Amino acid sequence: VQLVESGGGLVQPGGSLRLSCAASQFTFSRFWMNWVRQAPGKGLEWVANIDPDGSENYYVDSVKGRFTISRDNAENSLYLQMNNVRVEDTAVYFCARRVGSGSSQSTSYYYYGLDVWGQGTTVTVSS
């Protein structure tokens, strides 16, 4: 079971970047997926998640309207489109798999943690 992120790099403020996360050795289409970031020397911050079929997604307030999470189940891939990036978006971005089904809006909210993480890809926003 593996997640491998790519697409990070240096981007100027206001620019765009698309991160990818390639999944292998598990049935990707059955899992909620997440992006979590870690600014240099700082703690973890949850960024976004998406349901198994891509119809439901959520974002932390600081990236709403700028970032878009998506997935391609045929390609076993997760994406994060980052637009209008800011200096404060500088971080290592991890993708992580959530075990369990359903969302918190129902009583059938089955959750067993974020059990598989990628190695991360580094995004640096600087002029």
Next chain:
Amino acid sequence: DVVMTQSPLSLSVSPGEPASISCRSSQSLRHSNGYTYLDWYLQKPGQSPQLLIYLGSNRASGVPDRFSGSGSGTDFTLKISRVEAEDVGVYYCMQALQTGKYSFGQGTKLEIK
């Protein structure tokens, strides 16, 4: 939004001694379904985070039984019964009460004396 507060932010423990980390949430993490949505993760130096505990007290697969999670409502504790050298790193609690509003604590750095 749920704010997670950990304490202490750092601790130094001798090998074989116990360690305890506290995590407090700004609102109850008990869902209407009766489950409590609190995880613990460890990020070892230079590595990605790894899941230790989910739903407050359930050890993830492969996690040694010296790790245990407890608590309810807004107050939670991660305990290591006998610290080993491989346990060094930063420990994070994370709440998952709402699907689209996960949040982490600030992290607690564990060092070995």
